Amino acid sequence: MSAATHTTELERQQRLIAAIFAPQMEPAACPDVLQDGARREAGLAAYRGNGLAHARNALRAQFPTVLAMLGNDAFDVLSARYWRARPPRRGDLAWVGEELPAYIATVDSLDAWPWLADCARLDWAIWQTAGAAPPRMTHADLQRLAAEDPAGLSLRLAGCTAYIPSAWPIVTIHLAHQDEAADWSMVRQAILDGGGQTAWVWRPQGDAAAEVRTIALEDAAARWVAALAAGESIVGALDAAGEGFDFAAWMQKALAEGWLDGVAAFAPR
Amino acid sequence: MPAPPLLHGIGLRQPHYREFRALRPPLGFVEVHSENFFNPHDAASQVLAAVRKDYPVSLHGVGLALGSACGLDEHHVRQLAELVARIDPVRISDHACFARAPWGQRGIVHAGDLLPIAYTHASLDILCANVERVQDRLGRPLLVENLSAYLDFPERDFSEPQFFAELGRRSGCGLLLDVNNLYVNALNAAEPDPLQAVCGWISELAREAPPGLVGEIHLAGFSEQQGLIIDDHSRLVAEAVWQAYVHALDCLGPVSTLIEWDEHLPTLSVLLGQAERAGALCAARCETAQAAS
Amino acid sequence: MDKRRLIAATSVSLLALGILAAPPASRAAALEKCFGAAKAGENACAGVHHCAALSDLHGCKGSSKVNYDPADFRLVPDSTCAKLGGLDEQQAKALLKHPRAVHAFEAQMQKRNS
Known part of the structure; x- marks a missing residue:
């Protein structure tokens, strides 16, 4: 194929994409099409409407708490602005919400609810965890842990877990949305009392049929998990966790719930 | 005389899973959207693996964007290849559309819809290259579906049937003939006799195309919104589309046929009723063919 | 207890407990749960999906609201944002x-x- 004709097609396609994601309906920006006037605008609107509707429906599934917090109308506005500001990079809608939490943090009209972005991070973590690989920890990992110097080992967190530290009580807010009888004045109190929460999210044993669980970590456990996620050695992570962290109880729960992918040689950074 | 094989299938959608599992209706195949099953670890993939034990599965993609001049997304191709390896589908299809293009600082973006391509030599080259790349990766042919297009480009080196015939000859892919899309296009083009326009399209394809080009037929319903006919798969198949379908079977012989229904999903029995109607029309053609031979 | 001894002792007792060898929950029962999960969009409670991973995200249909573009509307949080x-x-x-x-x-x- 000649380079010139390929360029013609590429430019034609670029112009249609630009017209679809343009902030205003700009038929002038549209490439030459057979249709004109209102019929051309209707055609452009159909493509925009379709792309946006697909993205919005996916975002609703991926951010149920944000949807419940904003309400349908505001969520639609947010979805439409997000779609335009950060057009999808992939054809797989499972990833369409990847940048929504960061985008929410930039939206001025949401400033009064500064926890929204972190709540969106928690929604996204739950969505990701629901489709993550099962844990890979084996007996051999445990035997290695019993036999080798733990200063030279680190624990790998499983893909079906996630932790989200926040300056806001995001777990309290999240759980209130699961509770029809939630007392919103208590939730507001939790916000005003200050103090953030670290959310810990996992899908038990990575089982496809299991529901994803979300809890708030105690401070010591939050420090422990953060250290593991940072790739610390087990001894280093225990030092980071400090007093009040029950390693034996955590490990028992970790194996029962499937929080670990295994043991790796500690590689200091 | 053995019963002819079942050729009709339905698009399996989430709200029907439970009832479908309980009923296990007689169908030639079920079809799903490939991208909904890219993740091997989620619940949807468990469902599809179980369904696959009882039915041939046709994987219908919506996101490859085979006509994109900027090329394909390697990640998307790889995920499709992995899904194909897991499911061993009876057919694999996507659309003759583009969706990916460079967009300023953001790089290549995906419009999330099936955008029209021009029926030019350059477009055909692009589509052929992309189709061949996917076929090489999968080690098997694709079916490429004709679009319902809401905008058309004036430059044109081929009629649409010629374009698909040529695509098939060059790349070895087949055509997934969406009869409803032809009818939607005829309505949106304000054809004086839309049914005749669709039948003419199909007749031209039958003349131009290599034998066996059409590997599957799609039938669906549409709706009208503000003067534009939208292919939203929201209703019963229109009677005119059934008539065009009969013409297609007359021209092409019996072909595996899918009822697509995505918006305002009906009960499973309504959906199965539409599929059975297609199946009966196919079976009648099979018997005629057997009697003639 | 010394950290090294704590880790080794914990690992030995977990090996003895055989937690990792525990059989997974019945595959068949889990599978039926996948089929029977709440509809995509069906609320478990307050808009939170039971089984979000089952959502049909993709379709090749057109949307039924073609001319609806809310991007320019004011973004006014309602619902539980208002309650909070x-x-x-x-x-x-x-x-x-x-x-x-x-x-x-x-x-x-x-x-x-x-």
Whole structure:
């Protein structure tokens, strides 16, 4: 194929994409099409409407708490602005919400609810965890842990877990949305009392049929998990966790719930 | 005389899973959207693996964007290849559309819809290259579906049937003939006799195309919104589309046929009723063919 | 107990407990749960999906609301955002630094308004 004709097609396609994601309906920006006037605008609107509707429906599934917090109308506005500001990079809608939490943090009209972005991070973590690989920890990992110097080992967190530290009580807010009888004045109190929460999210044993669980970590456990996620050695992570962290109880729960992918040689950074 | 094989299938959608599992209706195949099953670890993939034990599965993609001049997304191709390896589908299809293009600082973006391509030599080259790349990766042919297009480009080196015939000859892919899309296009083009326009399209394809080009037929319903006919798969198949379908079977012989229904999903029995109607029309053609031979 | 001994002892006792060898829950039962999961969009409670991973995200259909483009509408949070109430800029800033001070400020405001 000649380079010139390929360029013609590429430019034609670029112009249609630009017209679809343009902030205003700009038929002038549209490439030459057979249709004109209102019929051309209707055609452009159909493509925009379709792309946006697909993205919005996916975002609703991926951010149920944000949807419940904003309400349908505001969520639609947010979805439409997000779609335009950060057009999808992939054809797989499972990833369409990847940048929504960061985008929410930039939206001025949401400033009064500064926890929204972190709540969106928690929604996204739950969505990701629901489709993550099962844990890979084996007996051999445990035997290695019993036999080798733990200063030279680190624990790998499983893909079906996630932790989200926040300056806001995001777990309290999240759980209130699961509770029809939630007392919103208590939730507001939790916000005003200050103090953030670290959310810990996992899908038990990575089982496809299991529901994803979300809890708030105690401070010591939050420090422990953060250290593991940072790739610390087990001894280093225990030092980071400090007093009040029950390693034996955590490990028992970790194996029962499937929080670990295994043991790796500690590689200091 | 053995019963002819079942050729009709339905698009399996989430709200029907439970009832479908309980009923296990007689169908030639079920079809799903490939991208909904890219993740091997989620619940949807468990469902599809179980369904696959009882039915041939046709994987219908919506996101490859085979006509994109900027090329394909390697990640998307790889995920499709992995899904194909897991499911061993009876057919694999996507659309003759583009969706990916460079967009300023953001790089290549995906419009999330099936955008029209021009029926030019350059477009055909692009589509052929992309189709061949996917076929090489999968080690098997694709079916490429004709679009319902809401905008058309004036430059044109081929009629649409010629374009698909040529695509098939060059790349070895087949055509997934969406009869409803032809009818939607005829309505949106304000054809004086839309049914005749669709039948003419199909007749031209039958003349131009290599034998066996059409590997599957799609039938669906549409709706009208503000003067534009939208292919939203929201209703019963229109009677005119059934008539065009009969013409297609007359021209092409019996072909595996899918009822697509995505918006305002009906009960499973309504959906199965539409599929059975297609199946009966196919079976009648099979018997005629057997009697003639 | 020394950290190294604690880790080794814990590992030995977990090996003895055989937690990792526990058989997974019945595959068949789990599978039926996948089929029977709540509809995509069906609320478990307050808009939170039971089984979000089952959502049919993709389709090749057109949308039924083609001319609907809400991007230019005002973004006014409703629903539980309204129930929770927002914070003004000062409150938000202060809360991130001195939660107790904001608490006192809020109580003061409430008193003034009542």
